[in-house]
Amino acid sequence: MGIKILGSGYCVPAAKLNNKQIESIVDTTDEWIFTRTGISNRYIATTEDTTDLAYGAAKGAIESAAIDFDEIGLIIVATFTPEQLTPSTACLIQARLGISQPVIAFDMNAACTGFVYALVTAEQFLKANPIKKALVIGAEVLSKIMDWNDRSTCVLFGDGAGAAVIEYDGTPSPSFYLNCKGDEEGVLGTSKFPVNNPLYQTEITPISFHMHGAAVFKFAVTAIKETIEKLLKENQLTLEDIDLIIPHQANKRIIDKVVKDLSASSEQFFLNVSEYGNTSAASIPIALNEAMNKQIVKSGDRVMLIGFGGGLTWGGCIVSI
Template identity: 40%
Template sequence: MTRRAVVRGIGHYLPDRIVPNSEFEKTLDTSDEWIKTRSGIERRHFAAEGQTTSDLAIHAAKAALAMAQIAPNDIDAIVLATSTSDLTFPSTATMVQHAIGNTTGYAFDIQAVCAGFVYAMSTANALITSGQANTVMVIGAETFSKILDWTDRATCVLFGDGAGALILSAEDGDGSTADRGILSVDLNSDGRYRDMLYVDGGVSTQTTGVVRMEGRELFRHAVEKLAQTADTALHKVGLTADDVAWVVPHQANIRIIQATAKKLGVGMDRVVVTVQDHGNTSAASIPLALSVGVANGQIKRGDLVVTEAIGGGLAWGSVVLRW
């Protein structure tokens, strides 16, 4: 028998405020057509004044608990991926833990920017397969609207806020790729490419900073590295793109999503796309897309799903799981 981390429930939350592309036309030299053509984004959600990353995460966590039909104290651990934590410390995960009424588990944050949810899923998988936990809640939550330069049309039109939560529980499988749960993981990073995507502030400088990005160069790295990591993760368990029911990529840019799918040999009819409605929500991107894919009836029990993401660091990776 093989111990697997199997999906038990999922949920997501988006702030009430919807910001269409046309809103940026009032202050920037841009247009709805310009933004859609270059990114595929049509609208995004922004957190309200005073609404924090933990607020979004709490809503998503409660939705996932409801779907899983389990009590808060059935959760052994909460792993939360974010680059926009409420405070320097304590972790946003502990704020979620308190809000949902979990008093018996442990909680911590992971920071790998847009690849954060993949890293968090990998960590949850390791906790479960090693026997350190039986049930783990994995959350991706961001309020990137708090760290944008509103004069930079190359970045401020791309990002949005949101949260998604996934609950994984231990189940025994027979060790084959027919098992439900996480089948393989591939993680990577390379600090040489830091300047391609970063925030020009932080604790040591006593400034918040804003997002800075070299979009053209990042595009090239994203397509190459996303296709490579997905292929590697599939190869680890003897699978190919032909076996995949759904690719759920990081939702940064429709052109990156299309180019990566083509490089993988997967038709866009097998790709879950939400970038048009959410923009780039960083670590929240994949759980949001997974949750929407389930709600829309795309992702079903038994489907082989590949998630892949790349973000600042550069950090990138993928997870292969059977839903």
């Protein structure tokens, strides 16, 4: 279906934070968190940063694909929490991997839809250039922008990275659908970078994350259903033709609502949000890696990946394993 997954990998911080531990940080309970989100655990960085996690996932994906590092001609890292604005995380990954051949490397930000946007972008490079294989990574350290006093957001998110090595399979039919709607109302996002003018000093405050839960829930359900319907229609497929759907791992209740609305089987939707929380751009590739490792999907299977998040952005793609 355009993109073929050759190998996948993931990397999470060493420290795990469970719901019981969060009870000592913010006014909440294990039961409150789990019943409303389906989340039990998440991993939180201590010494690790975005590049560390991205490199771990990248190395695992390349080893899984059983290729040489120098076969990679393109590296795209989807993230909105890089450890620095420049050099890009992708350029730092190229250096750590020791790739000596010419390579294109850059970061992109589509928030929780980032990995899907990056996959589709990579597919266009693979179609148009002599590049044979690409490395696509989703990596986030969301804990550094969390307000740990806000129980409506801090209980949801975790840190981590996932990666995939891909190639173009030559299929001419469309395999993706992407969309966005500018979030001028600030439903989901971070605070703004302050202007730092030496002639007009203002107090510099840390960047923080915010979300209006009810509005995001409604948006997410609509975005997932729209993406599924568009992808199936464009490719003249039915739900029965898809071996597995891997949505962005944000909240179990979102997926439960989609399954109910579509009269679909919950078995067709892969979920691991209980163990990782919402890792934004990393959630889909982490879930993909787990599904491949557990052989829930295998060679020849057709998989639909669906993202939705800040921007507002949403969309999906159909890939082959």
